[in-house]
Amino acid sequence: xxxxxxxxxxxxxxxxxxxxxxxxxxxxxxxxxxxxxxxxxxxxxxxxxxxxxxxxxxxxxxxxxxxxxxxxxxxxxxxxxxxxxxxxxxxxxxxxxxxxxxxxxxxxxxxxxxxxxxxxxxxxxxxxxxxxxxxxxxxxxxxxxxxxxxxxxxxxxxxxxxxxxxxxxxxxxxxxxxxxxxxxxxxxxxxxxxxxxxxxxxxxxxxxxxxxxxxxxxxxxxxxxxxxxxxxxxxxxxxxxxxxxxxxxxxxxxxxxxxxxxxxxxxxxxxxxxxxxxxxxxxxxxxxxxxxxxxxxxxxxxxxxxxxx
Amino acid sequence: xxxxxxxxxxxxxxxxxxxxxxxxxxxxxxxxxxxxxxxxxxxxxxxxxxxxxxxxxxxxxxxxxxxxxxxxxxxxxxxxxxxxxxxxxxxxxxxxxxxxxxxxxxxxxxxxxxxxxxxxxxxxxxxxxxxxxxxxxxxxxxxxxxxxxxxxxxxxxxxxxxxxxxxxxxxxxxx
Numbered sequence: 001x002x003x004x005x006x007x008x009x010x011x012x013x014x015x016x017x018x019x020x021x022x023x024x025x026x027x028x029x030x031x032x033x034x035x036x037x038x039x040x041x042x043x044x045x046x047x048x049x050x051x052x053x054x055x056x057x058x059x060x061x062x063x064x065x066x067x068x069x070x071x072x073x074x075x076x077x078x079x080x081x082x083x084x085x086x087x088x089x090x091x092x093x094x095x096x097x098x099x100x101x102x103x104x105x106x107x108x109x110x111x112x113x114x115x116x117x118x119x120x121x122x123x124x125x126x127x128x129x130x131x132x133x134x135x136x137x138x139x140x141x142x143x144x145x146x147x148x149x150x151x152x153x154x155x156x157x158x159x160x161x162x163x164x165x166x167x168x169x170x171x172x173x174x175x176x177x178x179x180x181x182x183x184x185x186x187x188x189x190x191x192x193x194x195x196x197x198x199x200x201x202x203x204x205x206x207x208x209x210x211x212x213x214x215x216x217x218x219x220x221x222x223x224x225x226x227x228x229x230x231x232x233x234x235x236x237x238x239x240x241x242x243x244x245x246x247x248x249x250x251x252x253x254x255x256x257x258x259x260x261x262x263x264x265x266x267x268x269x270x271x272x273x274x275x276x277x278x279x280x281x282x283x284x285x286x287x288x289x290x291x292x293x294x295x296x297x298x299x300x301x302x303x304x305x306x307x308x309x
Numbered sequence: 310x311x312x313x314x315x316x317x318x319x320x321x322x323x324x325x326x327x328x329x330x331x332x333x334x335x336x337x338x339x340x341x342x343x344x345x346x347x348x349x350x351x352x353x354x355x356x357x358x359x360x361x362x363x364x365x366x367x368x369x370x371x372x373x374x375x376x377x378x379x380x381x382x383x384x385x386x387x388x389x390x391x392x393x394x395x396x397x398x399x400x401x402x403x404x405x406x407x408x409x410x411x412x413x414x415x416x417x418x419x420x421x422x423x424x425x426x427x428x429x430x431x432x433x434x435x436x437x438x439x440x441x442x443x444x445x446x447x448x449x450x451x452x453x454x455x456x457x458x459x460x461x462x463x464x465x466x467x468x469x470x471x472x473x474x475x476x477x478x479x480x481x482x483x484x
Contacts (some may be wrong), residue, residue, distance in 0.1 A: 001388075001389065001391050002389045019392065024391060024392075025391065025392055027394075028375060028377070028378075028392035028393070028394065028395065029392075029393070031395050031396075032378070032395075034429055035429065036428070036429065036430065037428040037429075039377065039428075040378035040428075041378070041379060041424070042380075042382075042383055045384070046384075070378075081363070216358070241447040302379075302389065304384065305383060305384060305389035306382075306389065
């Protein structure tokens with residue numbers, strides 16, 4: 001059994017069997033992470049470069065831990081302080097790094113499609129760690145893995161994705177992943193933050209009413225407002241957004257059932273999610289982070305194992 | 310296809326291996342049995358259950374280990390292996406560990422299992438129990454301490470241990 005793809009550029013290119021294989025592998029890596037020695041020697045002959053052209057805390061640390069716990073050698077690169085500021089192109093930068101015998105690339109870039117472009121020019125496996133407003137596949141995988149862990153399955157579950165759908169790569173990857181696994185998905189947020197034709201294009205329900213959607217769902221994945229990607233104001237103020245679409249204790253208490261709260265981080269506390277909810281028993285936010293390492297180990301393991309074929 | 314051990318012979322052999330274990334391990338207080346995934350666990354289950362019958366009331370520590378992440382042929386052009394469950398919920402520190410597998414062939418699986426096991430602690434001693442020992446095919450200096458049956462088979466032949474729980478009936482065949 002192996003993945004049907006040579007790179008993880010997005011969830012869009014994955015089959016359901018691929019996602020299930022990743023989960024099945026991640027289950028065993030999760031066990032490895034509970035051991036006294038949380039490390040296996042599988043990728044000891046593999047060198048991986050983490051190319052981060054955009055800021056990151058969680059994803060970057062998570063990938064680095066995943067790589068190290070697989071026994072790989074790790075090189076880190078961030079755009080600030082590199083020759084990118086001297087005008088070097090993406091292909092030149094990457095080819096120079098690869099000529100130093102690097103076997104895999106993990107890349108985050110603010111330009112949509114950057115890893116897809118790169119995959120046409122280099123021979124080694126690429127893992128997309130977020131490209132612009134397109135996809136963030138490992139986040140979607142760890143989100144679905146966390147839902148599966150919490151609720152036993154993803155198929156048939158009702159998942160709400162709340163907030164800035166327009167600018168969120170987490171939203172798009174989540175939609176592809178959850179739909180592929182047979183979940184029902186509703187996106188909810190202000191009309192200015194939800195692209196048109198979502199229903200026709202992606203088969204998700206669209207709602208502008210947060211209470212109604214939370215009442216419907218089993219899980220709410222609350223997204224961060226991506227102010228850095230909004231060129232023109234799309235709502236009048238953060239305070240107004242928070243009042244209309246923020247998820248808080250009062251709102252959750254008014255529902256007739258308990259729902260699971262997720263957030264991909266970083267949280268803007270008091271904007272999309274209040275602190276008392278983020279830190280409550282409903283929240284599986286820290287489980288998501290924990291699962292992130294196991295899921296990324298699975299992705300790296302499965303891609304590295306395809307290298308020679 | 311040739312039958313090496315029939316169902317009855319498998320049962321007799323498992324009984325004998327259990328008695329040999331009891332001879333060496335007494336009350337099993339300092340012993341842990343570890344079955345190797347994926348196929349060794351069927352023999353390990355059988356050994357464990359038989360020991361429980363022979364020694365009622367004695368607590369025997371029993372786990373399973375998967376060696377996928379410790380293989381020496383990762384990325385060597387072979388098909389990728391899907392990992393199985395590892396379940397060792399006890400300490401193996403200073404215990405006598407008995408690794409259990411169905412067939413001892415090249416010795417490479419056992420080598421990987423030794424590596425995997427050491428990530429859980431430092432046992433005082435490690436032994437190997439196998440149902441079938443394929444002689445003259447070893448690629449590493451590894452031998453079994455308890456053997457069900459020694460056989461001579463050439464590399465092109467496939468030795469298969471079948472279990473009731475998985476394959477419908479017990480036997481060992483060569484094809």
